[in-house]
Amino acid sequence: MNKQNKGKLYGVGIGPGDPDLLTLKAVKAIGKADIICVPKSKEQTSTALAIVSEFIDDNACIEYMTFPMSKDVHVRIEARKQNAQLIEKHLNEGKNIAFLTLGDPMLYSTYSYILEYLNTDFEVETIPGIYSFAAISSLLNLPLCKDNDQLSVIGSFDKNASGMLELSDTTVCMKISRYKAQLYDFLTSHPQYKFVMITEAGKEKQQVYNNIEVLKEEVPYFSTAIIKKNKN
Incomplete structure (x- = not known):
């Protein structure tokens, strides 16, 4: 079967959580998809589906795909392979698929x-989507960089993280719940840094915090x- 008879896969970035921040291209891809692939963990329902529900065609099928957040790398890899095989099956049937990803498909994404x-x-x-930190920066009217400023993005706190924070003028910290204690310790010993954190950006539960003491509590x-x- 050649590509003309197969379906097409769209990796669709749907932004941080506000449906108004979906791009026109994302809405078009979602609207013409035969199958909407919705990633989820075993512990969570899908936030992504709620964001785009109004743009899904009535005849489209919803395919939930579990990506377990297991510490066992073999479990994670096997789930990825099985999900890829299921997508291939649908594509071989000529189905167009929209695989939803929060934020952008190329940054910390199951896609x-x-x-x-x-x-x-x-x-x-x-199809690219708006990064959560871009939405947060705009929401707060807080420029990420000016002039010759350096920007870093971290998703864990390994041996290099402290150095990146010290070298960068601005550091975006994602997946904070994984390393909140280490980040708290760093900021406590570096009072010259300004801190702002937003939880559930773009959603009704959105909260803004400027005090690092929030890192001692449960972080969504x-x-x-x-x-x-x-x-200054």
Whole structure:
């Protein structure tokens, strides 16, 4: 079967959570998809589906895909392979698929793992979405960088994280719930840094915090912080 008879996969970035921040291209891809692939963990329902529900065609099918947040790498890899195989099956049937990703498909996204295991015989189009930290920066009217400022993005706090924070004028901290204690310790010993964190950006539960003491409490999964050097 050639590509003309196969379906097309759209990796659709749907932004941080506000449906108004969906791009026109994302809305079009979602609206013409035969199947909407919705990633979720075993512990969570899908936030992504709620964001785009009004744009889905009435005849489209919803395919939930579980990506377990297991510490066992073999469990994670096996789930990715199985999901990629299921997508290939639908594409071979001529179905167009929209695979939803929060934020942008190329930043900390399950979609990137699908691409890793997907057969290259299929047509794929990736549609960018607005990063959560871009939405937060705009919401707060807080420029990420000016002039010759350096920007870093971290999703964990390994041995290099402290150095990145010290070298960068602005650091975006994603997946904070994984390393909130380490981040708290760093900020406590570096009082010259400004801290702002937003949880559930773009949603009704959105909250803004400026005090690092919040890191000693339970931090929601969808939390992003912006750390800036105080140059005054």
